[in-house]
Amino acid sequence: MNANVKFSAKGQIVIPKDVRERYRFVNGAVVEMVETPEGVLLKRPKIQKAATAEEAWARVRAAVHYDGPYVSDEEIREGIERAIKEKYGKPQAE
Template sequence: MTKETRVSAKGQVVIPKDVRDRLHWDVGTVLEVVDGPAGVMLRAKPKAKKALSFDEAMAKIRKTANYKGPRISDEDANAAIDKMFREDKSWDPPN
């Protein structure tokens, strides 16, 4: 699909309505301008996800983990994490 538009004195361009509608670019959509060898590309910047509160994040983790055993102490959890990093060589910094 090829459309034409003009650059205004302020450097603005109008994206045709049918294109905006098809791409779901509503008022306030943030566009990234990518300059490449074949020309300029516009793409919608992904919308930022709402940050979860600590309680919401923990509830999500608990639901995902679905752990039914006894409560694990912080010391035991930290020891297990340390062991994981020691044994998993993909975490080693590059030389």
């Protein structure tokens, strides 16, 4: 896909929506900018595997901009189990 885009007064450009969706360039996403002889290339950075579950959750919280209280893995599991029981564990009223 080729597209012409304009720079704003602040030097920003808008990447077309279908391109953003295809490459998962979401709000706050980090992209790597690489200079090439032909111009500039935007790349998604390679995903690094989290060393621990806590590190993985920290990345998730950062990605969704979560700034609420700390929630442990156990509390998350309990909440999921509770929601499943509430939705599927009770007999259906006839």
